[in-house]
Amino acid sequence: xxxxxPREIGWLEWxxxxxxxxxxxxxxxxxxxxxxxxxxxxxxxxxxxxxxxxGSGGYVVRFTAKNEGASTAAEILMLAELKQGDEVxxxxxxxxxxxxxxxxxxAGVVFVxxxxxxELTIRATSYRKP
Amino acid sequence: xxxxxxxxxxxxxxxxxxxxGRAVGGAAVFSLPVLMTMExxxxxxxxxxxxxxxxxxxxxxxxVGLSRFIGFxxxxxxxxxxxxxxxxxxxxxxTSAVILSLFGxxxxxxxxxxxxxxxxxxxxxxxxxxxxxxxxxxxxxxSDERHAREAGYWAELLFMAAGAIYLCFSVAPTxxxxxxxxxxxxxxxxxxxxxxxxxxxSVVYVLQYAGQEPxxxxxxxxxxxxxxxxxxxxxxxxxVCFALMWTFGRFDDLGVEAALRLCVTLGFPAAVGAAFxxxxx
Numbered sequence: 501x502x503x504x505x506p507r508e509i510g511w512l513e514w515x516x517x518x519x520x521x522x523x524x525x526x527x528x529x530x531x532x533x534x535x536x537x538x539x540x541x542x543x544x545x546x547x548x549x550x551x552x553x554x555g556s557g558g559y560v561v562r563f564t565a566k567n568e569g570a571s572t573a574a575e576i577l578m579l580a581e582l583k584q585g586d587e588v589x590x591x592x593x594x595x596x597x598x599x600x601x602x603x604x605x606x607a608g609v610v611f612v613x614x615x616x617x618x619e620l621t622i623r624a625t626s627y628r629k630p
Numbered sequence: 631x632x633x634x635x636x637x638x639x640x641x642x643x644x645x646x647x648x649x650x651g652r653a654v655g656g657a658a659v660f661s662l663p664v665l666m667t668m669e670x671x672x673x674x675x676x677x678x679x680x681x682x683x684x685x686x687x688x689x690x691x692x693x694v695g696l697s698r699f700i701g702f703x704x705x706x707x708x709x710x711x712x713x714x715x716x717x718x719x720x721x722x723x724x725t726s727a728v729i730l731s732l733f734g735x736x737x738x739x740x741x742x743x744x745x746x747x748x749x750x751x752x753x754x755x756x757x758x759x760x761x762x763x764x765x766x767x768x769x770x771x772x773s774d775e776r777h778a779r780e781a782g783y784w785a786e787l788l789f790m791a792a793g794a795i796y797l798c799f800s801v802a803p804t805x806x807x808x809x810x811x812x813x814x815x816x817x818x819x820x821x822x823x824x825x826x827x828x829x830x831x832s833v834v835y836v837l838q839y840a841g842q843e844p845x846x847x848x849x850x851x852x853x854x855x856x857x858x859x860x861x862x863x864x865x866x867x868x869x870v871c872f873a874l875m876w877t878f879g880r881f882d883d884l885g886v887e888a889a890l891r892l893c894v895t896l897g898f899p900a901a902v903g904a905a906f907x908x909x910x911x
């Protein structure tokens with residue numbers, strides 16, 4: 501290449517360079533925005549039930565656990581309970597590996613009883629800092 | 631090759647077989663780390679079939695392009711390149727299938743989907759290896775020289791993409807990438823972007839590895855080189871990471887910022903792979 505002397509750089513090549521620069525600047529921009537708004541707070545796991553379906557092994561409750569807090573949680577223990585008044589009819593647990601901040605994970609629990617006939621609550625009972 | 635103008639039919643076939651043998655070697659070298667990773671086998675079974683299809687659809691043009699510039703055999707026209715890319719893909723698929731069977735990872739009792747998925751995923755690094763092995767370890771001759779000289783800007787970009795795919799393919803499916811990016815604060819992520827850029831530029835232009843690009847190949851200054859090669863290369867690496875992570879379904883539950891952090895985390899090995907690919911190829 502050297503012996504051919506200086507090569508002319510076409511507009512397409514500069515266009516690609518511009519595109520690359522835009523991507524890198526964009527990435528840095530989002531990260532900087534994140535850094536500026538970053539605060540070290542506790543994770544906040546909120547579970548919402550997606551659907552309940554009847555399988556051969558019982559009633560499968562699928563839910564999404566979203567971490568709305570400011571930091572990532574690991575080994576989150578989710579406790580799902582079927583209650584009637586103050587009485588706990590049935591409970592199930594599932595551990596989520598980790599949920600990054602502002603992200604969510606899907607999981608499921610299986611009950612013998614139909615959750616439709618009772619009050620279903622799903623909440624996080626413990627977590628570990630990753 | 632000897633000065634003989636028209637090699638006999640038998641020589642032609644023998645040459646081809648030797649080439650295939652070298653390709654099999656390259657396929658094994660490139661794919662073994664991935665073949666022996668548990669996440670990869672399970673991915674093959676669980677991956678959405680459309681994404682698997684997208685993976686292969688992206689792989690073939692990449693192989694054609696690589697074959698164009700480094701070549702399974704010395705090629706002169708696009709038809710040859712397409713043929714060589716398909717041979718490399720076939721070598722990749724067969725090598726993956728044979729090694730997976732040797733390890734007892736695919737068995738007749740498994741479902742067709744599972745076997746197929748595992749082989750297709752492993753065929754990506756294997757066929758990359760097949761193409762590169764021939765280019766790097768095959769017999770050099772005049773036509774190779776000519777090709778190397780013709781490899782211009784777009785070829786450099788192609789090499790960078792291939793290097794990025796190779797190095798981050800074996801890391802992308804692992805849980806560790808998620809863990810690392812989950813633990814990083816935004817400050818870590820920004821630092822990683824800057825270090826990735828600096829590493830890419832240093833590897834190719836500063837550290838004097840054999841095969842280093844001349845600092846001033848086209849009479850271009852630092853900023854011109856940095857903008858046209860390093861920045862574009864890094865953006866390309868991020869795009870490769872994005873494509874791979876999307877294919878592997880790793881963005882499915884993530885927010886935008888978490889997904890971006892994941893790309894930046896994986897972008898570091900991708901950037902280093904891209905930089906070294908420019909030296910090696």
